[in-house]
Amino acid sequence: MGLEHFAPTLFCGTNQKGIKIMARYSDLEYLKLSKWDKFLYKLGRFLIAIPLGIGHFFQKVGRGIVSGAAGFGRGLKDIGSTFKNGDGITKGSFVVMGLGNMARGQFLRGILFLLFEIIFIFYMVTTGGYWLSMLPSLGHQGPMEEYNPVLDTYSTVYHDNSFKILLYGVLTIFFIIAFIYTWRQNVKQAKITQEMTEKGIRLKNGKEDLRSLVDESFYKTLLALPLTGILIFTVLPIVFMILVAFTNYDGAHDGYFNSLFKWVGLENFNTMLSWSGGSKVYSATFGEVLTWTLIWAFFATFSNYFLGMFVAMMINKKGIRFKKGWRTILVMTIAIPQFISLLYVSKMFARNGIVNGFLLDMGWIKQSLPFWDDPTWARITVILINIWIGIPYLMLIVTGILMNIPADLYESAKIDGASGWKQFSKITLPYMLFITGPYLLTQFTGNMNNFNVIFLLTGGGPTNPAASGASGAVGFTDLLVTWLFKITTGAESKYYLASVVGILIFIVVAIISLVVYNILPSVKNEEDFQ
Amino acid sequence: MKKVLALVLAVCMVIGLAACGGGSTPANNTPANNSNNVAPASEIAGTYKVLVWCPAEAKALTTKQIEAFNKDNKLGIVIEATVNEMSESEAGTQVLNDVSAGPDLYFFAQDQLARLVQGAGIAKLGEAASKKVKDESDKAAVAAATTGDQIYAYPLTSDNGYFMYYDKSVIKEEDVDSLEKLIEACKAAGKRFSMETDTSAWYIASFFFATGCVSEWTADKDGVFTNVKDTFNSPEGLIAAKGLYKLQSAKDVHVSSSNVADFSANPASAIVVSGTWAYNDVKKILGDNMGATDLPSFNVDGKDYHMGSFNGCKLLGVKPQTDVKKGAALNQLAQYLTDYDHQVERFNELGWGPANLEAQKIDAVKNNAAQVAINAQNQYATVQGQIHGSWWDIAKVIGTDVGNSDGSDAGLQKALDNYKAAIDELFKIDYSGKIFVGAWNEWNNADEKFAMTKDGNNFTITLDVPQSDYMGGRIVTPGDWGTELGYAQVTTGKELMNPEMADPAKNGDNNIVFAAPGTYTVTTDGTSITIVKK
């Protein structure tokens, strides 16, 4: 039960005194340790888990690549043997997709294969080929201006469009990959149908195929739509975004209206991280913004977590009345759109806003408090206001979890004479942490990208003088994601730098997730819950 | 069955998308008709759908004026206009998000001009139209509409500056000339002094212009900034920073805002530095207690410095058109909307101070309180011209930086050093080198990538020429736009160049244009050029 659980010892160290860190204790050994030793041990495990987590990840990636390559090799071999051993029809399927299925009675499959091939060829000939051929150069001819002296008017003739070349070039590559995959399936099916026909096994007909889509292959039906959406509206933009980081796409090179953009290699990463030459202003700014982003995410997550838990327990306490009423009041902040509530709250805390006015009128302060003007004040204020927004979510979640804590745990604790605080620290808290571990992780990464709260409250301000050389007037409360937004919408619209920041955000989030994911106890086995 | 169905589904969607994109690949837009035989009137007659963006307050009037244009014009132009609201300060950003979907005609504040030009969101004015603008508008308006030596927009107003509104019930007439007295008066009355010096470089500059500092940016005709003369980081700048510190450090008085609603906030302001656009609102809030006058002076080391300001403009821009007829019709409309009559009408209905020299002379304009105040302030104002878009972000930091300093010379100087470092970062110029400016870097002589490598006394650069018809360039000194070395200085390799370039009439800029694609090495010792093809 709970955090104390560790997997059986992987390898035991020698019997030396002191805390084993590289080795793992068994449950029994662990329980014998003193509190301080337990703490040290846990800390050690945590620190070890960081490189280990990253290591595991790359190990997995490596294994994936190796097995992928092996699979690819096997696939090639299989294609070869299929061709060698195949009859005329199977061989024909290599060129005319679906031939194997059609010739052996599976018309529906065959026609779909063929249709796909026709569509693919048609697409590649008509437009796909163009996009693909332009991808390396991203276009040759920018727009041209013409002057008509009679009308005394300038007009513009537009030519290549780098943006579309990149976008549809990527789509075409997606399509080609899909085609290769389908072609491979087609070859496989030709082989299988041939083998089955030779053995005299009856093949599924079209009707049965369709029926399987609502039965054993129902998942394919269910996933078709969601995955298509994700492919086009998430994967494609992300691939595009990553590629933009290697171009000079910005306001002055928008690829169509003013001038084409082109590939620039790793130059933008160098600008941002400045590993060779250049000033350090971007790397310094990145470091500062990243640090604050992590501080913010930490405080925003844990302040909400513990305060939310606290509030939930207060409301749930036996003897407190109007439970539903209190909850309803608090969840108002969830129900009301943030662009209304946060914008208003932001104005309330201005130097001449209602809050300062009230405090001055009361005579509690002599001069306005610099809620948004002073870096430290602003940072604390956003964290506090975030509590206002965030506690209700936690309160709801915690309320639900509290219902589920087995009552007998408390009973036995009671029999042992545990105090209220003991019950909380020994039962409630560990249980909560265990159950909500993954939730905390997603909250943490979610807060790192919490655009709304920062954007609506401070707009990133107050501005940071040390960062003024970097794009977008970076402020002391700017998160990486709001900085990214500022770069995009700033005076020079440096999309390429925004893309670099986007990639760096990904890397940071990925590292944190990997590390935490690997040391969280509750995500180890999802089947346990079923 | 397998994945086929899902794939087909996905593919159909992909194709749908790609085909749409494909359809518009080669831009087969109608080329402009250069025929000299057709009279303009009959050529541009027709009905045009036009999208207009103007600020909310001007929407009704603009719609009315466009309807009037349809009646008045003798050219047979019919404009079917859709007028949408968009504040002038954001129009540029929004237009550049997608020029093709953007408005054909839009009102914008001048600070966005260079960006719009560089982003190709605005069309050049023809020769006749340019001349008209130059002849009829005041100096600041012409400067606002010009980048390089090309006019790009029609001036709408010439009063986009700021001055001081104050509450007469709090501020005494005799105090309005001194910043120190005003701060004291506000403090004594428990009131606030609103000036947006934390977040807006536009207002911060007021202090620096007071001491004679300049930040003059030079943009070429493509909206690319080629040079900057910036003296904010100087002994005068330090004096300005001391003045700014007086306001910024008065934290119990100063509010960083230009919103005239501050007059009725709690704690309320007694002074708001804002512009003519707020005139009617201030009048509503303060009624008879409204005062409007030029900015005060601040005193440093016994010397008074009258606070400066920007003298800026609002402009009317026309989007580049592929259809030259529509472009011509739009220019007709834009000229109509910015002529004497309609600037006067706009002044009468909206209180927008005209840019038209004749319109500025009418009595109503001369006697308007806001115009009086802005005119008084304009004696101390700096014509805004073109300023690099990122300057606003860089310079706005000075306010908080100065406010958070300890006020000592060293502390203030640090703020200015920060500023200077950021400007240098933005505008990298190696003043010692030579740059090959040309089609490769969009003729941008601030582009250090095309800096020539220095080797002893020689400068060298290797260029890849993919096409010959327009790829060319010239050698300049960074920051200076004029050709230093060009075709005429080529001593070796003249045969590699387009022979047409020998004719000075066709090659006014003395450019080097290559005759054939290939890789060339260009070397110069500062007086002659050697070109070798690889």
Add this chain to the structure above:
Amino acid sequence: MSKQENYDPSEIKRHMGMSAKNRISNTVIYIVLIIMSIVWLAPFVFIVLQSFRVESTWMVGYVVPKTWGLDNYINLAKTDFWHWYTNTFIMALATAVGQTVIVLCMSYTLSRFRFKMRNGLMRFMLILGMFPGMLSMIILYRLLKDLNMTQANAVPGLILVYIASSGMGYYVSKGFFDTVPKTLDEAARIDGATRAQVLWKIILPMAKPIVIYTILTAFMGPWGDFVVARYISMNTPAGMNVAVGLNSWLSADQIISRYTMFCAGGVIVAIPVTILFMCLQRYYVEGVTGGAVKG
């Protein structure tokens, strides 16, 4: 709401005694809760009060109007507000339906089926989720523009954007489905039901809380979306939602004349969302606790 009150039996005993200590702690809790309620509600009350102020249209330093009236609400009709409102309402409805279908498909599949690419797929989506979505906006705009779904046609375009990628947010409802015993499915399968019938006839009726939770969150999304909606509608009133429209009233040139109207608009926007939320709160709680904590 009675079940959770039993979680601590020791409390019951103590409660019966109603010790003085307990009474003090309860009083303290009441005081804390009352202060919290004031803090939580104050901004909303202020906004409502401002919306009834007619003596001025800009921000002022006091809260209670000097003259009360409905002018701000009446004036909304003279603007595009109701158009934006209709747009948002349509988007919210369509998103609620579309997103629920997609999320349920995705989460049910990942909870119940074990197929070859399952783990890879889940890991892939986890990784995709680590990219900031902000930059996608530019690409989505271009894609939608080629489909003629921007500017005046932004409503279908935005619906597509809200729905298309919603499959990524399957975690909560997958967590819920994971808690529904698999034996139910198996029993039905033995009776000859297809997988589709199992979902439709057995699982869905049991999944009412999570369905309502998904509908509710999906419905609330479009009301608050500002950044993407603004980009896609590109300043065309016909395609704007309330967030974009109302925000334009806070721009420097309009805030003086439209600030109280902004408050009135805000109140009207908040009403349906709040009522809906209050009515369905119970399901929301069951949804988040059933699913969210499990990931």
